[in-house]
Amino acid sequence: MFYWFGRQTLQVIFGIGDYSLFTVKAFCALAKSKRLVRRIVSAVHEQGTVCLPVILIVGLFTGLVLGLQGYHVLSRFGSQGLLGTLVSLSLVREMGPVLAALMLIGQAGSALAAELGIQRNTEQIVALETMGVNSHGYLVVPRLVASLLVFPLQTAVFVVVGFWGGSLSGSLLLGVDSGVYWSAVQRAVEAQDMRECFIKAAVFGVLSISTCAYQGYHSDRNASVMGARAVSASTTRAVVFSSILVLVADYIISSFFV
Amino acid sequence: MGTSSQKFAIQVEGLHKAFNGKPVLTGVDLGVPSGSIFTVVGPSGAGKSVFLKCLANIIPPDAGRILFDGSELAFGDRVSQLEFRRRCSFLFQSNALFDSLTTLENVALPLEQTTSLPNKEIRKRSLEALKQLEIDEYAGHYPAQLSGGMQKRLALARAIVTQPELVLFDEPTAGLDPLRRNAVFAMIAKYQRQFGFTALIVTHDVPEALVASDRVALLNQGRICFEGTPAEFSASTHSVVSDFRDSAAALQRELAVIRTADA
Numbered sequence: 001m002f003y004w005f006g007r008q009t010l011q012v013i014f015g016i017g018d019y020s021l022f023t024v025k026a027f028c029a030l031a032k033s034k035r036l037v038r039r040i041v042s043a044v045h046e047q048g049t050v051c052l053p054v055i056l057i058v059g060l061f062t063g064l065v066l067g068l069q070g071y072h073v074l075s076r077f078g079s080q081g082l083l084g085t086l087v088s089l090s091l092v093r094e095m096g097p098v099l100a101a102l103m104l105i106g107q108a109g110s111a112l113a114a115e116l117g118i119q120r121n122t123e124q125i126v127a128l129e130t131m132g133v134n135s136h137g138y139l140v141v142p143r144l145v146a147s148l149l150v151f152p153l154q155t156a157v158f159v160v161v162g163f164w165g166g167s168l169s170g171s172l173l174l175g176v177d178s179g180v181y182w183s184a185v186q187r188a189v190e191a192q193d194m195r196e197c198f199i200k201a202a203v204f205g206v207l208s209i210s211t212c213a214y215q216g217y218h219s220d221r222n223a224s225v226m227g228a229r230a231v232s233a234s235t236t237r238a239v240v241f242s243s244i245l246v247l248v249a250d251y252i253i254s255s256f257f258v
Numbered sequence: 259m260g261t262s263s264q265k266f267a268i269q270v271e272g273l274h275k276a277f278n279g280k281p282v283l284t285g286v287d288l289g290v291p292s293g294s295i296f297t298v299v300g301p302s303g304a305g306k307s308v309f310l311k312c313l314a315n316i317i318p319p320d321a322g323r324i325l326f327d328g329s330e331l332a333f334g335d336r337v338s339q340l341e342f343r344r345r346c347s348f349l350f351q352s353n354a355l356f357d358s359l360t361t362l363e364n365v366a367l368p369l370e371q372t373t374s375l376p377n378k379e380i381r382k383r384s385l386e387a388l389k390q391l392e393i394d395e396y397a398g399h400y401p402a403q404l405s406g407g408m409q410k411r412l413a414l415a416r417a418i419v420t421q422p423e424l425v426l427f428d429e430p431t432a433g434l435d436p437l438r439r440n441a442v443f444a445m446i447a448k449y450q451r452q453f454g455f456t457a458l459i460v461t462h463d464v465p466e467a468l469v470a471s472d473r474v475a476l477l478n479q480g481r482i483c484f485e486g487t488p489a490e491f492s493a494s495t496h497s498v499v500s501d502f503r504d505s506a507a508a509l510q511r512e513l514a515v516i517r518t519a520d521a
Contacts, residue, residue: 132343
């Protein structure tokens with residue numbers, strides 16, 4: 001029992017250290033990477049354009065649900081006029097960055113882990129190394145740089161669409177005055193809330209993309225599964241670990257801002 | 259090992275490698291003359307691929323020295339590794355082509371990532387390499403859209419585009435029928451003469467290797483147990499060499515015994 005616990009603890013510590021080194025190596029490779037712009041543009045497309053429909057749909061429905069639930073809770077106290085405040089602060093401080101990150105993990109992160117896993121499986125990563133190409137610089141750096149740009153942008157889109165969703169259910173369907181709703185939104189959101197939102201989005205971006213890249217890149221590490229199973233296992237781990245990391249980081253960052 | 263005045267592209271001294279305590283290479287000594295086609299043959303599981311991956315700096319050996327162009331390769335030294343990789347190419351058994359890149363992009367990738375050549379020059383050189391390997395009309399195709407032979411040529415085009423001095427071939431004919439095996443060895447021989455690189459091939463296809471190579475070595479149980487010209491290999495009375503070389507005759511003898519017993 002003690003032996004098992006000790007071994008698991010050591011494995012977790014090794015994993016955290018190895019992941020941290022992987023991320024640091026990737027950022028260090030940034031300086032040496034060649035012809036980076038084209039690959040960053042491609043990564044922005046993967047994380048941005050491709051994921052935009054999901055962000056729009058989830059953002060809209062999150063706003064709709066917040067408007068609906070918020071209206072019924074606030075009407076108990078006769079405070080329907082605060083619906084804009086509730087929707088906007090919920091979205092800007094918490095739901096926008098977290099849900100946008102989870103959606104991006106589900107689409108772009110899982111795709112990245114699977115792609116790198118297959119590249120590992122078919123010796124493409126080893127081939128890069130034998131050519132003298134820095135595989136971190138070629139495969140991971142563009143995705144990390146893109147995540148710093150795309151996650152905050154997607155979060156902003158998510159939040160704005162969520163505002164409209166809240167307005168739709170609150171004003172159009174439930175009868176809250178539209179002017180009251182939008183003025184509450186305008187009054188409630190302050191610069192510090194925006195700062196918190198964008199800091200969270202950028203941190204979640206780096207954490208989730210580096211976790212997904214790490215899992216895919218090392219999909220051959222787990223000796224108990226090989227081949228296609230190893231790719232599927234690494235993709236699952238990528239999504240689970242990066243989602244957990246996002247929620248843990250959310251709590252830590254929130255504790256600094258509250 | 260050749261004469262003392264002979265220049266070696268790569269030399270190996272006392273190479274050892276074990277996995278989980280199980281020895282795979284147990285002191286390999288070998289010298290590959292510059293500008294030659296050198297083939298290492300051996301039965302499956304003899305450690306041929308491990309040997310080649312140790313040479314290519316993919317797997318670090320446990321002990322021993324590897325000298326490239328007279329200088330010892332230092333595994334921990336990134337500059338030395340990069341210098342070696344700039345001058346050496348590796349052809350994987352599976353080709354290891356980048357399946358999401360086109361044929362042209364596959365060939366251009368090592369130039370794009372390891373040189374500072376302008377884009378125009380990279381495109382010109384890549385197209386030239388494709389033309390030399392007679393697959394330039396498929397420049398816009400993806401590897402999956404090419405036949406097995408074309409993929410092999412594409413892998414070779416990618417390997418030679420950086421003008422390496424040494425090309426390492428890991429089982430280039432594995433899983434191919436006799437006609438395709440001949441075609442691959444003919445291709446290696448043709449382009450080796452055209453570009454002048456040193457070719458080190460590991461394979462277990464003995465007949466084709468004997469025809470195409472300048473020198474042959476036999477790796478068995480982690481050691482080189484024979485090294486010489488193809489003619490010397492054919493004439494060798496070394497028991498392991500004759501067992502490996504005359505495996506078809508041995509099979510015939512075994513079958514004859516079974517048939518006689520059945521009768």
